[in-house]
Amino acid sequence: xxxxxxxxxxxxxxxxxxxxxxxxxxxxxxxxxxxxxxxxxxxxxxxxxxxxxxxxxxxxxxxxxxxxxxxxxxxxxxxxxxxxxxxxxxxxxxxxxxxxxxxxxxxxxxxxxxxxxxxxxxxxxxxxxxxxxxxxxxxxxxxxxxxxxxxxxxxxxxxxxxxxxxxxxxxxxxxxxxxxxxxxxxxxxxxxxxxxxxxxx
Numbered sequence: 001x002x003x004x005x006x007x008x009x010x011x012x013x014x015x016x017x018x019x020x021x022x023x024x025x026x027x028x029x030x031x032x033x034x035x036x037x038x039x040x041x042x043x044x045x046x047x048x049x050x051x052x053x054x055x056x057x058x059x060x061x062x063x064x065x066x067x068x069x070x071x072x073x074x075x076x077x078x079x080x081x082x083x084x085x086x087x088x089x090x091x092x093x094x095x096x097x098x099x100x101x102x103x104x105x106x107x108x109x110x111x112x113x114x115x116x117x118x119x120x121x122x123x124x125x126x127x128x129x130x131x132x133x134x135x136x137x138x139x140x141x142x143x144x145x146x147x148x149x150x151x152x153x154x155x156x157x158x159x160x161x162x163x164x165x166x167x168x169x170x171x172x173x174x175x176x177x178x179x180x181x182x183x184x185x186x187x188x189x190x191x192x193x194x195x196x197x198x199x200x201x
Contacts, residue, residue, distance in 0.1 A: 050082035055183055058093070058122030065091035074159065075129050077122040095123045096130025103177070104134075113176020114138040118193040120148040124181035128156060131177075138164040140171035142193075143182075172198040 053061050061078035062068065069092030072078045078091030103109050115136050117124050120143035128141060141156075143149045149167050157165055172178060178199060184190045 050080065053079050053081070055121060055123070061091055065089045068092070071096055071126065071129070075122075075125045077125050079122065079126075093122075093126045095126035096128075096133075099123075099127045099179075100130045100134050103131075108177055109134055110176045111135040112137060114140065114171060114174060115177045115179070116140045116142070116171045116175045116194070117179040117181055118142045119179075119181030119183075120145075120152045121181070124179075125152055127179055127181055128152065129159070131179075132156070132160045132163055132165075136163065138171075140166055140168050142167055142171075175199060 058077040058079050061081055062072060062076050065072070065078055065081060066088035067084070067090040068078070069090070071093040072091050075093055075096070077093050077095070079093050079095055081089050081091045084090050100109065111134075113136075115131055115138070117128050117131070117139065120128075120141055124141065124143070128139065132139060141149050141152060146167075153165060153167070157163075172194060178194060178196075180193055182193045184193050
């Protein structure tokens with residue numbers, strides 16, 4: 001195999017945009033010796049570089065990694081893996097910091113206003129932790145599987161004891177930010193995970 005590093009993108013389906021899981025700092029630093037390519041999980045062991053993953057692989061990726069970056073260790077989710085010199089995988093999660101960076105750039109990080117996050121999987125978990133670290137007074141989490149919310153709220157509340165965290169039905173009223181961290185929206189015609197009319201204007 002050549003010295004060229006190949007960074008594999010493992011999406012839910014190839015309809016997912018390549019750029020959605022290609023953090024700009026990684027892409028800009030690749031240079032002529034690196035490249036991104038989409039493909040399936042079966043190709044992972046062929047990689048001499050690294051890979052990015054999206055739903056539904058993030059929790060499993062965390063379990064496969066021998067080393068974890070700070071965000072991956074906090075959230076239990078990995079979306080970026082790299083083969084280390086000893087052959088073992090190291091993993092980190094860029095979902096949260098990527099979301100917060102984009103929200104900050106668009107003036108959406110208003111800590112005094114509540115935040116509602118729909119989806120408690122890999123992306124939702126990472127966004128919740130990163131948003132709390134960026135500063136917010138109240139945050140509500142939702143998922144079609146209530147057990148996933150309960151499972152996330154326990155470590156989340158321990159990490160941020162001063163944060164008013166829950167899963168309150170009225171959270172959209174007065175929310176400063178509503179986040180769709182569900183698979184809904186990947187395909188044309190998908191419904192919203194919440195009713196935008198419930199948002200105060």
